[in-house]
Amino acid sequence: MDRDFYDQVILVTGGTGALGSKVSESFMNFSPKAIIITYRSETEMQESKTKILDGSSKKQKENHHTQVEFVKADITHEDEVKTLISGILEKFGQVHVLANVVGGYIGGKSVSETSEEEWDKMMLINLKSAFLISKHVMNSMKTKKFGKIVHISSATGAKASGNDSAYAASKAGLIRLVESMAEETNGLNITINCILPTIIDTESNRKAMPKSNFSTWIAPADLAKVICFLASEDSKIINGVALPTRGNSYGS
Numbered sequence: 001m002d003r004d005f006y007d008q009v010i011l012v013t014g015g016t017g018a019l020g021s022k023v024s025e026s027f028m029n030f031s032p033k034a035i036i037i038t039y040r041s042e043t044e045m046q047e048s049k050t051k052i053l054d055g056s057s058k059k060q061k062e063n064h065h066t067q068v069e070f071v072k073a074d075i076t077h078e079d080e081v082k083t084l085i086s087g088i089l090e091k092f093g094q095v096h097v098l099a100n101v102v103g104g105y106i107g108g109k110s111v112s113e114t115s116e117e118e119w120d121k122m123m124l125i126n127l128k129s130a131f132l133i134s135k136h137v138m139n140s141m142k143t144k145k146f147g148k149i150v151h152i153s154s155a156t157g158a159k160a161s162g163n164d165s166a167y168a169a170s171k172a173g174l175i176r177l178v179e180s181m182a183e184e185t186n187g188l189n190i191t192i193n194c195i196l197p198t199i200i201d202t203e204s205n206r207k208a209m210p211k212s213n214f215s216t217w218i219a220p221a222d223l224a225k226v227i228c229f230l231a232s233e234d235s236k237i238i239n240g241v242a243l244p245t246r247g248n249s250y251g252s
């Protein structure tokens with residue numbers, strides 16, 4: 001997989017979040033031609049910019065090959081998505097890889113306790129975002145007859161646990177969206193997949209669930225490796241799947 005991304009343009013949406021930073025860092029280590037990382041909060045961007053650049057490999061730092069750009073964008077707004085994609089195409093001509101790490105969680109509430117606003121928010125950031133960014137990136141991938149798209153669903157999207165209706169429904173919707181898009185692009189040298197993580201070992205999860213057994217949680221760096229694999233030519237025969245990424249959480 002070493003040189004896979006060398007001439008490629010990689011877009012990581014939500015690339016400054018807990019998992020997103022690791023995904024951005026992992027792609028950087030393959031020295032792609034360009035990596036475009038979207039963010040919303042200036043503070044989060046500044047913090048993770050340092051982490052991503054510091055965390056990239058010695059080889060990457062030495063050859064200075066990769067152009068790194070941070071672009072502010074809310075991908076739940078179609079006009080912002082259009083501007084983002086057209087800006088990248090104007091500058092780089094193509095998006096080879098989209099890793100869409102945007103998403104969020106609201107849970108711990110029964111259906112009757114869940115507000116309309118919370119329901120809409122889950123559908124917006126977990127499902128509509130994936131629809132909009134895929135829609136606009138796929139047009140150019142279809143023209144170029146090349147593309148790799150990886151979305152982040154959740155184990156909860158495959159099987160809900162209760163008290164997570166809006167989140168589970170939005171992540172389940174994402175799995176069907178991935179399947180549908182993969183069927184539509186069949187034969188065009190485009191793969192579209194998603195992964196189904198269980199709890200990720202992030203700072204905010206540790207704060208929210210301090211008494212949990214963290215050893216059963218998934219390391220962001222391990223998920224990033226799977227995402228890079230699904231974006232690489234090594235996985236060209238994998239298309240339209242929702243890949244479980246449960247690590248040590250089996251049976252817990």
Ligand SMILES: NC(=O)c1ccc[n+]([C@@H]2O[C@H](COP(=O)([O-])OP(=O)(O)OC[C@H]3O[C@@H](n4cnc5c(N)ncnc54)[C@H](OP(=O)(O)O)[C@@H]3O)[C@@H](O)[C@H]2O)c1
Binds near residue numbers: 019074075125202
């Ligand atoms: N954490 C887990 O245990 C877990 C488990 C299964 C699946 N997942 C999924 O894994 C992905 C990453 O999770 P994470 O824990 O790394 O979360 P995170 O740290 O909150 O990262 C999510 C990123 O998405 C960005 N984002 C949210 N709404 C956006 C919007 N409308 N437009 C553009 N960017 C937006 C966030 O920016 P802001 O900071 O500005 O909101 C943040 O940078 C998500 O899809 C999540 O649902 C997480």
